[in-house]
Amino acid sequence: MSRPRVLLALALLYTAQGVPFGLAAEYLPVVLREAKMSYAAIAAVGWLQLPWQLKPLFAGVADDPRVRRRSRLVLLALQLGLTATLAAYAPFPVGRAWFVLTALAALFAAFQDVFVDALAVRALSRGDRGFGNVAQVAGYRLGMLLGGAGLLLSVATLGQKTTLLALAGLVGAASVGAFLAREEPGASEAPRESAPPSVRLGARALVRHLLGPEVRVVLAVALSFKFGLHVASGLLKPMVVDAGWSKREIGLAVVTVGTVCGLVGAGMGGLLHRKLGETRALVVAAVLQALSCVPLVVAVLQRCPRSTTTIAIGAEHFVSGVGTTILFASLMTATRRSDAGLHYTVLTSANAVAIGFGGLLGGLLADRLGLPTTFVVAAALCLAPLALLGRWTAAAIASAGETA
Secondary structure, three states, X not given: OOHHHHHHHHHHHHHHHHHHHHHHHHHHHHHHHHOOOOHHHHHHHHHHHHHHHOHHHHHHHHHOHHHHOOHHHHHHHHHHHHHHHHHHOOOOOOXXXXXXXXXXXXXXXXXXXXXXXXXXXXXXXXXXXXXXXXXXXXXHHHHHHHHHHHHHHHHHHHOHHHHHHHHHHHHHHOOHHHHHOOOOOOOOOOOOOOOOOOOOOOHHHHHHHHOOOOOHHHHHHHHHOOHHHHHHHOOHXXXXXXXXXXXXXXXXXXXXXXXXXXXXXXXXXXXXXXXXXXXXXXXXXXXXXXHOHHHHHHHHHOOOOHHHHHHHHHHHHHHHHHHHHHHHHXXXXXXXXXXXXXXXXXXXXXXXXXXXXXXXXXXXXXHHHOHHHHHHHHHHHHHOOHHHHOOHHHHXXXXXXXXX
């Protein structure tokens, strides 16, 4: 499959899976509260995204040879299921039915994500993985914007029912990505595994493989690379709330400016991955992540003036986009093709777990040490992965089952 074709397929499919998450995270809390639902009921929406956390339990299905032969049909079925689920919101009033539909949409999107990630690992050449992850990061964020802010803005003009049906139509249109999708690597890259593609490790063997002495660096990088930055990023909204910013100012600086800068950063990350090579790109991203904490220290010491803080938030989101794209592209390189669905899911799930603990640590440190000290600690933690990157190339080769 040609590079433009696979990148278009990935962009469409990742955008589609971002829509239901944007709806659940941004739109649903608003309409549920307007419907006089309790804070506890609204908080329970987060648990409806549980299929995303459970992905390692079912990701191996994408590696089954019988399923792989029909991967495009499976993707199409998942896309159409997601489309039908989103359309089903329209005739129901806001209430319990929406909770069921949100859980079902999360299930379809999580399964779709496993198959799309496996497709990306198998179809992208090493040099194209940076751009592939631009399609992933940018596409998913675009989907979140459509399902969240886009829905909130459009409902006032078009009405809720019409807007939801239009959103479902957009996801349905993205189903063309399933027709474009094929797993064959590009002509510039033949299959690279030392073992035949049909040889799979299985879940237990894959865990032993990940913890092996030659491979464990990959898992350590997945766990640590974004940890430090998320010690800082989880504090941005509370920081500006404490400084007395209005909701409109927070929406402009943290959501709008931050999202745009994150999208631009994702594009830059893809370019750096291709131009610098993987290890150097990881080093540059780690250093940039540490440096992005410096403007946050300056902003909080100055009591969060609007212009300085907006620039600091934009810089943090830009660098986060750079780092995410480079990390995910690198994790693809370290993924076995025969176990692509499960292997890549485990690695990205390790990153997600670390992000959660990073946010928790940031909150604990901020309560005890204050924001400036916490941002300094975050910068130091951003540099910690540099101790691992000297062994990245050898570990990635071993992890992917390649021969040097």
